[in-house]
Amino acid sequence: MSGADATIDPDKLHETIEQVFGFLGGAVVSGMIFLGDRLGLYRTLAASGPATSDELAAATGLHERWVREWLRGQAAARLVDYREGRFSLSPEATLVLAEERSPAFAAGGFCGLPSQMAVLERLPEAFKTGRGLPYDAFGLEGNRGVERMFAPWFRSMLVPIALPALDGVTAKLEHGAAAADVGCGAGVALIEMAKAYPRSEFHGYEISKFALTRAAANLKESGLRNVTFHDANGDALPTDARFDLITTFDCLHDMAHPAPVIAAIRRALKSDGTWLIADIKSHPTFEGNLEENPMAAMMYGFSVMSCMSSALSEPEGAGLGTLGFTEDVARAMTRDAGFTRFRTHDFENPMNAYYEVRP
Numbered sequence: 001m002s003g004a005d006a007t008i009d010p011d012k013l014h015e016t017i018e019q020v021f022g023f024l025g026g027a028v029v030s031g032m033i034f035l036g037d038r039l040g041l042y043r044t045l046a047a048s049g050p051a052t053s054d055e056l057a058a059a060t061g062l063h064e065r066w067v068r069e070w071l072r073g074q075a076a077a078r079l080v081d082y083r084e085g086r087f088s089l090s091p092e093a094t095l096v097l098a099e100e101r102s103p104a105f106a107a108g109g110f111c112g113l114p115s116q117m118a119v120l121e122r123l124p125e126a127f128k129t130g131r132g133l134p135y136d137a138f139g140l141e142g143n144r145g146v147e148r149m150f151a152p153w154f155r156s157m158l159v160p161i162a163l164p165a166l167d168g169v170t171a172k173l174e175h176g177a178a179a180a181d182v183g184c185g186a187g188v189a190l191i192e193m194a195k196a197y198p199r200s201e202f203h204g205y206e207i208s209k210f211a212l213t214r215a216a217a218n219l220k221e222s223g224l225r226n227v228t229f230h231d232a233n234g235d236a237l238p239t240d241a242r243f244d245l246i247t248t249f250d251c252l253h254d255m256a257h258p259a260p261v262i263a264a265i266r267r268a269l270k271s272d273g274t275w276l277i278a279d280i281k282s283h284p285t286f287e288g289n290l291e292e293n294p295m296a297a298m299m300y301g302f303s304v305m306s307c308m309s310s311a312l313s314e315p316e317g318a319g320l321g322t323l324g325f326t327e328d329v330a331r332a333m334t335r336d337a338g339f340t341r342f343r344t345h346d347f348e349n350p351m352n353a354y355y356e357v358r359p
């Protein structure tokens with residue numbers, strides 16, 4: 001029986017319509033968050049305190065009519081507070097939307113949204129051919145979105161919380177060790193570690209030319225001399241065991257061929273070295289994600305637009321996808337590559353699971 005012939009429950013119909021328009025509302029408000037971040041509207045409002053649309057327009061140098069419409073939408077979305085003609089950001093909304101350096105900052109990731117959404121036009125072809133789009137399909141801004149989405153955790157948690165929880169790692173880094181970050185993106189994690197441990201040397205490996213461009217810019221800005229970025233397309237991990245620490249942050253599930261990369265990590269790691277893996281928190285089964293993972297719908301969407309797509313962008317791609325590098329998969333793949341020790345950590349990140357893996 002087709003959907004059209006089935007008995008229609010009017011309440012369920014109404015609920016489904018509401019649900020679908022709720023998703024459209026989320027997409028459009030996300031676009032407005034992109035504009036608020038890009039135009040400095042959140043930052044200016046946070047700095048000014050309660051303001052009229054005239055005052056915010058004057059402070060940002062923008063046209064009042066446009067600012068007024070944006071503010072009204074933000075108030076309707078309950079992101080901005082409204083009282084007697086004035087709009088304001090609560091202290092909490094300030095941390096999430098206006099303060100780039102706050103651990104709770106989330107607006108930065110929205111800068112990649114237009115590039116991420118733009119690939120939708122190319123995805124029908126991918127569904128037909130099976131071949132995904134490489135990571136660089138998102139251009140520089142797509143890479144900036146990833147950089148700004150993950151940077152708050154790297155800046156607030158990696159050095160003070162995560163590294164000290166790993167067995168013996170900070171002592172080695174203080175003394176002078178060699179570390180690598182594979183799939184290093186814009187290099188924010190590596191630069192944070194390099195700042196904290198000036199006696200150690202840090203190497204980033206990355207295949208995206210846009211990410212490498214961002215990494216070079218971030219390195220220049222940092223003024224650090226103990227960091228080197230490598231284009232892994234031709235300058236891959238060394239084949240001798242020279243690293244004391246290797247990290248991979250949210251990249252194994254994106255890789256077209258994670259198994260050879262994991263084998264290369266094993267070769268490049270000293271026998272007493274440590275590999276810290278961060279990957280997206282996921283249940284071992286689809287049913288588990290369906291019932292218990294409130295972010296599953298968004299994650300499967302990101303997977304189609306980005307993670308699974310890039311993991312299928314080469315022939316015989318593994319296609320793990322955003323929720324595909326589960327703990328079970330991580331245990332099996334690291335064991336197959338010759339690692340014998342596996343420990344889980346919880347570093348207060350709702351999105352990520354962490355594994356300390358050793359030979």
Ligand SMILES: C[S@@+](CC[C@H](N)C(=O)[O-])C[C@H]1O[C@@H](n2cnc3c(N)ncnc32)[C@H](O)[C@@H]1O
Nearest residue numbers: 135150183184185205206207208211249251255
């Ligand atoms: C989601 S991003 C994460 C970037 C960075 N680790 C971060 O947390 O900001 C995944 C990255 O893995 C990179 N990548 C994918 N396959 C790779 C490979 N075989 N070698 C090195 N990097 C790779 C992509 O280019 C992309 O920059």
